[in-house]
Amino acid sequence: MLTIGSIQLDSPALLAPMAGHTDLPFRLLCRSIGGVGLASTDLLNVHSLLRGSPKALALAATAPGDEPLCMQLYGNEHDPLPDAARWAVNNGADVIDINMGCPVDKVAKKHGGSLLLCDVDSTVRLAERIVEAITPSTGKPVTAKIRLGWDDDRIVGPPLARALEQVGIAAVTVHGRTTEQFFKGRACLQGIKAVVDAVDAIPVIGNGDIEVAADAQHMMDVTGCDGVMIARGALRRPWVFHQIHGVLTEGVAVPEPTFKTKVEYLLRHLELIMEHLDERNALHRMRSGIAKFARTMGHVKPLKEGIRTANSSAEIERVLRFWHAKACDGWTPNPILEGKAADARTRDLTTA
Ligand SMILES: Cc1cc2nc3c(=O)[nH]c(=O)nc-3n(C[C@H](O)[C@H](O)[C@H](O)COP(=O)(O)O)c2cc1C
Incomplete structure (x- = not known):
C-alpha cells in the first residue's frame, strides 16, 4: 500500500x-x-492564490468526494510558498x-x-522551508x-531526490524526461530507476507515457517505483486508474469499458462541469476534450462533430443521449487503427 507521509492511499495510481x-x-x-x-x-500561482484571485481560487476549488487532494504550487525562493502551502492546507489540501x-x-x-532543477542547494532550502511551515504543525x-x-x-534527479528526502519531503514524483526534452521521445525508465535507487525510504512515483495498466505494471517492474502518475x-482513458488499481492491487484485469459506458462517462463529465463550473466551461471543456477522449471510441466522427459544433450544454447532452440510445440498441462503432497498440496491451492483460 502506498503511503505518503501520514496519508495512506487506496491505490498506487495517481492523477x-x-x-x-x-x-x-x-x-x-x-x-x-x-x-x-x-x-x-x-x-497554482502562489501570489494569485494569496491575493484571492477568482481564477486561482477556482483552480483550487474542491468539494466532498475530492479526497485525498494534492494542491500543486509553483514558485521560487523569493515567492511566498510557505504561506501559500498554509493556505492550501486550510482550504482542503x-x-x-x-x-x-x-x-x-x-x-x-x-x-x-523546471528552473528549480538548476540550483539544487537553493531548491532544497526552499523545500525545507515549506516542510517546516506545514508538516510539524x-x-x-x-x-x-x-x-x-x-x-x-545536467541530470540531477537522483541527488536532488535524496537531498529532498533529507529535509522532510515525503515523496518524489519523477517524470522520466529532461526539461529540454519537453514531451519528445519516450520517458526514460532507467532515469526513474536511478531516482528510486537514490532515496532511502520515501516513495517514488514514476511518471511518463502510461496509457494502459500494462504500462504501469512495466514501469513498476523495471524501476521499482512505488506508484505511478498518469497525465x-x-x-x-479516465478509467485507466481503475484498471491499474485492479491489476496492481487486486490482480484483476479490468476490461476496457464498452462504447455505451464511455458515452455515460462523457455525460457524467458534462453533469459535473455544470454542477461545479458553468455553461462557458462546459462548452470549452467538452469541445476541446472530445478529440482526445474519442480516440478510444472507434469511428465516431458524427459524435465528435456534434459536440464540437454544439452551442450549449443542453445541445451537447442531446448529442450524447442520441448516441447513448443507439448504443443501448446494440450499435457499436467500427474500431480505428489509432490507439491499436495500447488496445492490444490492454487485451493482453484482460486475457492474461
Ligand atoms: C496539458 C498538460 C498540462 C500539464 N500541466 C502540468 C502542471 O500543471 N504541473 C505539473 O507538474 N505537470 C504538468 N504537466 C506534466 C504532467 O503532469 C506529466 O508529468 C507529463 O505529462 C508526463 O506524463 P504523461 O506521459 O502521463 O502525460 C502537464 C502536462 C500536460 C500535457
Missing part, C-alpha cells in the same frame, strides 16, 4: 497535475470511475506538491518549475514533482 485539465469536475470524474489514489489540482518540472516559459522563466506531507534534470548533461493518458 497528475495538468494545467487546463485537472479541475474539480475532471478529478471527480476519474474518482467516480475508481482507482485514483491521489488527484492533483493544476499548478491533504498533500502539498512543489512543481519542479514545468518546462513552459511562463513558469520556468519566472524561476519556478498540520501533519500534512509535502512532496515534489521533478524531471530528470534540465538536459542530458495525458487520463484524458483519453
Whole structure:
C-alpha cells in the first residue's frame, strides 16, 4: 500500500497535475470511475492564490468526494510558498506538491518549475522551508514533482531526490524526461530507476507515457517505483486508474469499458462541469476534450462533430443521449487503427 507521509492511499495510481485539465469536475470524474489514489489540482500561482484571485481560487476549488487532494504550487525562493502551502492546507489540501518540472516559459522563466532543477542547494532550502511551515504543525506531507534534470548533461534527479528526502519531503514524483526534452521521445525508465535507487525510504512515483495498466505494471517492474502518475493518458482513458488499481492491487484485469459506458462517462463529465463550473466551461471543456477522449471510441466522427459544433450544454447532452440510445440498441462503432497498440496491451492483460 502506498503511503505518503501520514496519508495512506487506496491505490498506487495517481492523477497528475495538468494545467487546463485537472479541475474539480475532471478529478471527480476519474474518482467516480475508481482507482485514483491521489488527484492533483493544476499548478497554482502562489501570489494569485494569496491575493484571492477568482481564477486561482477556482483552480483550487474542491468539494466532498475530492479526497485525498494534492494542491500543486509553483514558485521560487523569493515567492511566498510557505504561506501559500498554509493556505492550501486550510482550504482542503491533504498533500502539498512543489512543481519542479514545468518546462513552459511562463513558469520556468519566472524561476519556478523546471528552473528549480538548476540550483539544487537553493531548491532544497526552499523545500525545507515549506516542510517546516506545514508538516510539524498540520501533519500534512509535502512532496515534489521533478524531471530528470534540465538536459542530458545536467541530470540531477537522483541527488536532488535524496537531498529532498533529507529535509522532510515525503515523496518524489519523477517524470522520466529532461526539461529540454519537453514531451519528445519516450520517458526514460532507467532515469526513474536511478531516482528510486537514490532515496532511502520515501516513495517514488514514476511518471511518463502510461496509457494502459500494462504500462504501469512495466514501469513498476523495471524501476521499482512505488506508484505511478498518469497525465495525458487520463484524458483519453479516465478509467485507466481503475484498471491499474485492479491489476496492481487486486490482480484483476479490468476490461476496457464498452462504447455505451464511455458515452455515460462523457455525460457524467458534462453533469459535473455544470454542477461545479458553468455553461462557458462546459462548452470549452467538452469541445476541446472530445478529440482526445474519442480516440478510444472507434469511428465516431458524427459524435465528435456534434459536440464540437454544439452551442450549449443542453445541445451537447442531446448529442450524447442520441448516441447513448443507439448504443443501448446494440450499435457499436467500427474500431480505428489509432490507439491499436495500447488496445492490444490492454487485451493482453484482460486475457492474461
Ligand atoms: C496539458 C498538460 C498540462 C500539464 N500541466 C502540468 C502542471 O500543471 N504541473 C505539473 O507538474 N505537470 C504538468 N504537466 C506534466 C504532467 O503532469 C506529466 O508529468 C507529463 O505529462 C508526463 O506524463 P504523461 O506521459 O502521463 O502525460 C502537464 C502536462 C500536460 C500535457
